[in-house]
């Protein structure tokens with residue numbers, strides 16, 4: 001059973017997905033010179049990293065040692081940025097693995113190691129120190145453990161993969177620290193668990209995980225921590241690595257630092273690259289310039305919608321919201337388009353708007369949930385000239401007829417339908433066309449609920465300052 005709602009669009013369709021798409025994504029920020037901040041010169045950091053890793057090939061390795069894969073990093077130096085933490089300035093650097101491994105979990109919870117791990121650089125005198133921090137959310141082991149703020153474990157290793165430190169985070173606060181390999185010590189009660197790593201192959205855009213093979217496991221034990229330890233160290237700054245966005249010293253010409261930080265208001269702690277945060281934030285700032293986008297953003301904040309974000313190449317389609325995990329995942333940063341972001345955020349809004357959440361509509365009502373999101377995106381598109389509507393919502397043979405309907409229910413893109421009566425005569429007709437055109441939402445067991453009208457959409461339109469129909 002697949003629980004993620006996604007904007008699944010066939011691969012060929014991506015090229016033609018959005019008629020009149022003309023919104024430019026912000027350029028990923030580039031290092032125009034070698035200086036990332038006063039502390040970090042990227043050329044020197046790279047050199048030091050290469051020296052540190054030069055002994056990796058001759059390290060003795062145990063049987064089933066995950067370092068055989070995790071040390072073969074392909075560092076994304078161009079995406080590096082620096083942040084200030086309680087334990088000093090750190091450079092945060094995403095990377096991928098030559099051969100990816102996946103953290104255990106049921107299929108919808110499986111996540112690539114590199115999507116949840118960052119290389120961290122700190123300066124120590126005239127030397128650079130390298131660590132990795134891996135953020136493993138509790139829901140990977142227990143799907144019922146989704147909390148308001150992030151809960152999980154942070155495992156810190158040195159660049160060569162030796163355990164350094166670990167923290168247990170409960171609802172956004174550090175409440176425990178890890179003891180490695182000594183579960184029988186005289187400390188307080190320890191809770192130990194295994195993290196399993198699997199090798200999987202996956203097909204991008206389909207999201208199908210081929211049968212996965214067990215590769216490695218490691219055990220972590222956590223001790224209950226005195227409160228003072230937590231307060232004093234705040235997890236030694238590891239929470240800040242993924243906690244904040246702005247106030248970091250990016251490289252030249254980062255336009256998002258001048259924008260209001262709307263990203264943080266709707267986000268949990270997330271292992272999400274800074275250029276991706278900037279892209280989401282720039283889009284949010286763009287949305288609120290329009291009456292409907294503003295009402296949408298207010299809807300998100302007034303329902304206290306907060307999501308965890310991630311980039312994972314194993315994400316199906318262009319993006320996916322999981323009502324089980326409260327996550328929005330993208331396969332890569334450039335998939336963050338206004339249309340995809342709006343759809344996935346709309347799913348997050350639905351999840352908070354509908355009593356009991358939308359996980360109950362994984363099968364029955366799934367088509368209602370999806371079509372409502374597509375229709376909202378398409379209404380926004382025709383209202384805000386330039387974004388248009390998706391030609392894949394109902395299938396090419398119906399595009400012009402669907403467009404005519406969109407124009408009718410918006411008075412040629414000048415008003416929003418604010419009452420069900422405006423759309424009621426053809427709402428389920430178009431939902432049916434959508435289902436026929438998108439086999440991904442026409443799977444065995446998936447059903448249209450004929451009395452499930454688009455309440456979330458109408459709440460946003462009716463509370464907006466837009467001109468309204470009727």
Ligand SMILES: [Zn+2]
Pocket residue numbers: 005006007008343344347370373
């Ligand atoms: Zn969707």
